[in-house]
Amino acid sequence: MDCKLTVTEFELDHGDTIQVRGKTLPYPNEFCVNLGEDSDNLVLRFNSRFDNHKDTSTIICMSKRDGVWEKEERITDFPFNQSRKLKFSCTFSPYEILVQLADNPNTIFPKWLDMKNIKYIAVEGNVKIEALRFLRLC
Numbered sequence: 001m002d003c004k005l006t007v008t009e010f011e012l013d014h015g016d017t018i019q020v021r022g023k024t025l026p027y028p029n030e031f032c033v034n035l036g037e038d039s040d041n042l043v044l045r046f047n048s049r050f051d052n053h054k055d056t057s058t059i060i061c062m063s064k065r066d067g068v069w070e071k072e073e074r075i076t077d078f079p080f081n082q083s084r085k086l087k088f089s090c091t092f093s094p095y096e097i098l099v100q101l102a103d104n105p106n107t108i109f110p111k112w113l114d115m116k117n118i119k120y121i122a123v124e125g126n127v128k129i130e131a132l133r134f135l136r137l138c
Contacts, residue, residue, distance in 0.1 A: 004124040007132065008038075012092060012118040015137030020088040022129040024050075024080065031125030033088055035118050040067040043115045046088070048080055050126075086127065092118060 003025075012018065020033060029052040036042035042064040049055040057078035063070045080086060123129055 003126075003128060004122065005129050005132065006120075006122040008120050010119055010134060012134065013116075013137075014092050016118075017089055017091045017135040017137075018118070018121060019131070019133040019135065020086075020123055020129065021131040021133075022086055022123075022127045024086060025126040025128060028126030031123070031127040033090075034120070034122040034124075035090060036064070036120050037115055037118070038120050039122065041065060041115070042120075043092075043118065044090070048078075048125075050080070 018035070024031065028050045030047060030049045032048070033044075033046040034042050035044045035046075042062075045060075045062050045064065047060040047062075049058050049060060051057075057076065059075040059078060060072060061075065062072040121132075123132075
């Protein structure tokens with residue numbers, strides 16, 4: 001069973017953080033966290049593929065502009081296990097996104113799209129969301 005959570009009508013600025021906590025479902029294929037202005041303009045699609053689309057234990061990161069997928073980055077240092085709790089945290093700066101995972105605390109992704117703020121998050125796939133938090137830099 002795939003789960004989906006979409007949140008809009010908020011605004012995160014540089015230095016703010018989104019935290020997602022959950023647990024992968026038994027025998028997961030993948031889960032994704034999409035961050036951006038809307039579903040057609042994503043600053044980051046963080047796609048964790050356990051065994052899906054001919055990828056195994058791979059993280060695919062990419063962005064989307066006006067509905068068109070852009071540059072893709074593949075990470076094979078896979079920090080997730082099946083049926084395991086996960087923590088995903090993103091902090092935004094003008095040029096990069098700092099992703100903190102439970103076993104790999106500081107993974108930096110280039111911010112390919114120049115988005116001033118984030119106002120859309122969607123989490124989907126084989127994951128059960130336990131908490132979603134927004135932390136504002138004061």
